[in-house]
Amino acid sequence: MPERTALVTGSSGFLGGHLVARLIADGVDVTGLDAAEPRSPRPAPEAGFRDLRIDVRDAAAVRVAMLETRPDVVYHLAAQASVSVSMREPLTDIETNVIGTVQLARAAIESGVRRFVFVSTGGALYGNPSVVPVTEEMHAAPASVYGASKLAAEQYLAVLFADTDVSLSVVRPGNIYGPAQDPHGEAGVVAIFSQRMLRGEPLTIFGDGSQQRDYVYVTDVVDACVQAGAGAAATCLLGTGAGTSTLTIFETLARLIGYTLPVRYAPDRPGDIQRIWLSAARAQQAWGWTPRVSLEAGMAETVAWFRAREAQG
Numbered sequence: 309m310p311e312r313t314a315l316v317t318g319s320s321g322f323l324g325g326h327l328v329a330r331l332i333a334d335g336v337d338v339t340g341l342d343a344a345e346p347r348s349p350r351p352a353p354e355a356g357f358r359d360l361r362i363d364v365r366d367a368a369a370v371r372v373a374m375l376e377t378r379p380d381v382v383y384h385l386a387a388q389a390s391v392s393v394s395m396r397e398p399l400t401d402i403e404t405n406v407i408g409t410v411q412l413a414r415a416a417i418e419s420g421v422r423r424f425v426f427v428s429t430g431g432a433l434y435g436n437p438s439v440v441p442v443t444e445e446m447h448a449a450p451a452s453v454y455g456a457s458k459l460a461a462e463q464y465l466a467v468l469f470a471d472t473d474v475s476l477s478v479v480r481p482g483n484i485y486g487p488a489q490d491p492h493g494e495a496g497v498v499a500i501f502s503q504r505m506l507r508g509e510p511l512t513i514f515g516d517g518s519q520q521r522d523y524v525y526v527t528d529v530v531d532a533c534v535q536a537g538a539g540a541a542a543t544c545l546l547g548t549g550a551g552t553s554t555l556t557i558f559e560t561l562a563r564l565i566g567y568t569l570p571v572r573y574a575p576d577r578p579g580d581i582q583r584i585w586l587s588a589a590r591a592q593q594a595w596g597w598t599p600r601v602s603l604e605a606g607m608a609e610t611v612a613w614f615r616a617r618e619a620q621g
């Protein structure tokens with residue numbers, strides 16, 4: 309499906325910034341939609357980018373934006389993206405991740421959108437799975453409000469788009485990492501560790517460091533999003549098929565950065581998962597997608613980005 313215009317929600321965020329840059333480079337006319345200002349500078353409007361400050365919980369504003377933009381493809385990334393926050397403030401999470409998504413879907417149907425790409429989660433959808441890697445066929449059983457909201461949103465989208473002209477693709481990524489991830493949040497261990505190590509600050513691991521996640525580099529996830537928008541309509545996990553422990557992340561970054569302070573440990577946080585990694589077999593089959601950036605190379609790129617930013621002050 310040739311794509312000429314796209315609306316990217318969550319455009320001011322980590323993944324959104326990378327996706328917007330890629331779509332513009334591909335010659336797509338992009339409109340960004342986010343409640344917050346971008347954390348890093350965005351392309352000028354003449355580069356084919358319009359940026360809207362809208363909260364997805366504001367149904368009227370979402371509807372007007374969608375009807376004025378009439379994009380071919382919507383990439384819905386805007387989310388309350390923290391597991392910890394979702395456990396502390398479930399209603400905030402549900403308002404953005406479920407109700408906001410439903411409002412966007414209704415506006416998409418009304419404005420003639422052809423493809424809706426929903427960025428869900430792979431890491432938070434299956435709780436603590438007894439079998440790894442997880443596949444799309446396995447029973448989803450989230451252990452956090454965040455995971456439950458993403459699963460509910462997937463299901464509402466499927467119901468709302470049935471018998472309409474909007475086709476739905478869902479991407480379910482593992483733990484995304486890479487340059488420009490927010491190092492101040494509660495998620496994004498590679499970004500948090502990188503910045504703290506480069507500043508010589510102490511760091512804390514929640515749990516004993518043995519918990520394993522599937523870390524997937526941001527440009528690989530962007531590749532999959534582009535395929536999800538242009539290729540077959542499908543629901544696919546995005547992972548490397550391998551788990552990496554938090555301690556391994558710590559040790560690899562410490563080696564790359566030359567960090568020597570001892571790590572501190574704190575109790576596990578509610579909703580955190582002990583062990584998960586994801587099969588990419590269906591993404592390979594549906595979109596020809598396979599992760600291309602190794603963990604070592606991706607972490608080196610991420611450290612280089614944070615190092616350059618620290619040097620700028």
Ligand SMILES: NC(=O)c1ccc[n+]([C@@H]2O[C@H](COP(=O)([O-])OP(=O)(O)OC[C@H]3O[C@@H](n4cnc5c(N)ncnc54)[C@H](O)[C@@H]3O)[C@@H](O)[C@H]2O)c1
Binds near residue numbers: 343
């Ligand atoms: N980072 C990961 O490891 C990861 C893993 C799997 C899935 N995801 C999903 O990928 C997407 C992007 O995540 P990210 O890491 O870039 O997070 P992020 O926090 O950097 O970006 C999310 C963006 O959504 C915006 N937003 C939040 N609430 C909003 C609202 N009510 N209205 C409008 N905008 C709102 C924020 O301002 C932010 O710019 C999210 O849907 C997230 O759930 C992320």
